[in-house]
Amino acid sequence: MADKIKDAKIIFVVGGPGSGKGTQCERIVAKYGYTHLSSGDLLREEVASGSDRGKQLQAIMQKGELVPLDTVLDMIKDAMIAKADVSKGYLIDGYPREVKQGEEFEKKIGKPFLLLYVDAKAETMVQRLLKRGETSGRVDDNEETIRKRLDLYYKSTEPVITFYEARGIVRKVDSELPVDEVFSQVSKIIDSLQ
Numbered sequence: 001m002a003d004k005i006k007d008a009k010i011i012f013v014v015g016g017p018g019s020g021k022g023t024q025c026e027r028i029v030a031k032y033g034y035t036h037l038s039s040g041d042l043l044r045e046e047v048a049s050g051s052d053r054g055k056q057l058q059a060i061m062q063k064g065e066l067v068p069l070d071t072v073l074d075m076i077k078d079a080m081i082a083k084a085d086v087s088k089g090y091l092i093d094g095y096p097r098e099v100k101q102g103e104e105f106e107k108k109i110g111k112p113f114l115l116l117y118v119d120a121k122a123e124t125m126v127q128r129l130l131k132r133g134e135t136s137g138r139v140d141d142n143e144e145t146i147r148k149r150l151d152l153y154y155k156s157t158e159p160v161i162t163f164y165e166a167r168g169i170v171r172k173v174d175s176e177l178p179v180d181e182v183f184s185q186v187s188k189i190i191d192s193l194q
């Protein structure tokens with residue numbers, strides 16, 4: 001089974017909470033036919049199923065903490081295999097959250113050819129998430145949890161970018177700009193690599 005995704009094209013999409021990862025991923029899907037897998041969305045689907053595991057996940061997410069590595073990785077891998085026959089490549093959104101998660105992904109699945117770094121200022125991210133929180137219904141789009149998610153991002157996830165910079169696969173886009181302009185940067189990057 002895992003053989004099916006052995007040579008898959010993989011892009012890691014990394015950036016702070018509310019930086020615009022999901023928004024850019026939607027655009028990439030429309031233009032390039034990649035499969036978008038948001039680790040956060042996969043976890044929220046499990047919560048919505050009402051399972052016992054979902055209840056444990058919800059408690060972790062509500063606190064803005066990280067779900068154990070193996071849980072998220074198994075979900076991503078299953079979702080990748082399910083799409084293997086139709087996918088031109090995969091956008092892995094919101095993962096890795098820490099360097100160890102990236103290392104495990106590479107051991108169990110494969111190597112990314114690009115890490116797309118969606119960069120926005122902390123204040124911008126907070127404002128966007130508060131706005132999104134008015135309608136998202138997400139248990140973590142509230143001021144207290146947003147602060148915790150941001151702190152964890154700077155502490156644990158930013159080192160992921162440094163780690164992959166050493167490998168030369170990081171490309172940064174300025175997500176302070178309007179969505180179309182960010183996507184134009186994204187397109188140039190993808191076009192230059194594939």
Ligand SMILES: Nc1ccn([C@@H]2O[C@H](COP(=O)(O)OP(=O)(O)OP(=O)(O)O)[C@@H](O)[C@H]2O)c(=O)n1
Nearest residue numbers: 017018039040060061064065066067072094095
């Ligand atoms: N690889 C991941 C992805 C998500 N989470 C959990 O799910 C929550 C929400 O993740 P995500 O949807 O990726 O949220 P954000 O990074 O805040 O970004 P977004 O706004 O795209 O949803 C995180 O705070 C965390 O508790 C996790 O533990 N591990």
Ligand SMILES: Nc1nc2c(ncn2[C@@H]2O[C@H](COP(=O)(O)OP(=O)(O)O)[C@@H](O)[C@H]2O)c(=O)[nH]1
Nearest residue numbers: 017018019020021022023128132175177178179
């Ligand atoms: N102004 C502006 N707003 C954006 C941009 N990208 C996303 N947003 C808004 O910011 C919020 C968070 O975006 P989302 O894609 O969910 O970010 P994610 O948390 O990184 O997945 C959403 O409400 C978007 O409408 C952008 O490039 N510019």
Ligand SMILES: [Mg+2]
Nearest residue numbers: 021022038040
């Ligand atoms: Mg998202």
